[in-house]
Amino acid sequence: xxxxxxxxxxxxxxxxxxxxxxxxxxGRWARERGLPRVAGHRxxxxxxxxxxxxxxxxxxxxxxLFSFSSENWxxxxxxxxxxxxxxxxxxxxxxxxxxGRNVRFxxxxxxxxxxxxxxxxxxxxxxxxxxxxxxxLVLALNYGGRQDIARAARNIAxxxxxxxxxxxxxxxxxxxxxxxTAGLPDPDLLIRTSGEQxxxxxxxxxxxxxxxxxxxxxxxxxxxxxxxxxxxxxxQRDRRxxxxxxxx
Numbered sequence: 001x002x003x004x005x006x007x008x009x010x011x012x013x014x015x016x017x018x019x020x021x022x023x024x025x026x027g028r029w030a031r032e033r034g035l036p037r038v039a040g041h042r043x044x045x046x047x048x049x050x051x052x053x054x055x056x057x058x059x060x061x062x063x064x065l066f067s068f069s070s071e072n073w074x075x076x077x078x079x080x081x082x083x084x085x086x087x088x089x090x091x092x093x094x095x096x097x098x099x100g101r102n103v104r105f106x107x108x109x110x111x112x113x114x115x116x117x118x119x120x121x122x123x124x125x126x127x128x129x130x131x132x133x134x135x136x137l138v139l140a141l142n143y144g145g146r147q148d149i150a151r152a153a154r155n156i157a158x159x160x161x162x163x164x165x166x167x168x169x170x171x172x173x174x175x176x177x178x179x180x181t182a183g184l185p186d187p188d189l190l191i192r193t194s195g196e197q198x199x200x201x202x203x204x205x206x207x208x209x210x211x212x213x214x215x216x217x218x219x220x221x222x223x224x225x226x227x228x229x230x231x232x233x234x235x236q237r238d239r240r241x242x243x244x245x246x247x248x
Contacts, residue, residue: 016187021065025220028194053101063137070113136184186206186209191215194215
């Protein structure tokens, strides 16, 4: 058996239920090749395609991709425009294929900050695939972890003010139901590409006990072998959730 096959088989046996990825390095990938940043973003879309397929092959139930943060609006207008154009193209061209492969699509983040036609495409994509029971692909768009928590707190406070919730009923379980990720399990594994070792305001509440794997590979070069390697590393971790090994 080849090393690649052994890696694939090991990753499949130990696949986490929910994998989240910070897709980083598109700009540096392009710069090292003397290309404009938008070329890196375009190649990054190909990495998304590869990774979604690989996640299904490895038995990952939920794949969450950090595709556009609430802070990314600060980038040059031309780059933001290109990112939105690529998003439109992806939603128009890929969702039918995802639907055909039994993938369920979901978006988390602030829709109010997105263009109306993008919101319509997102809504259509979620409706088309809502009955699928294969891998769930979650795109985090216009998303920030602090914003997610602040929004949840604001909505809970409003519910308390209206008498819908008693203050003493507010606990971690209730709070989770007000996050954009309501109904989704927390990520078991968080992967970040490009060598950076921080989570950059991504799923701050949800990643409290996530295992983390950082890879030097830029996102446009990320492939099934890289995902398999991260899953194999995850399989070696001892997840204790605040307890001690062996319960001692």
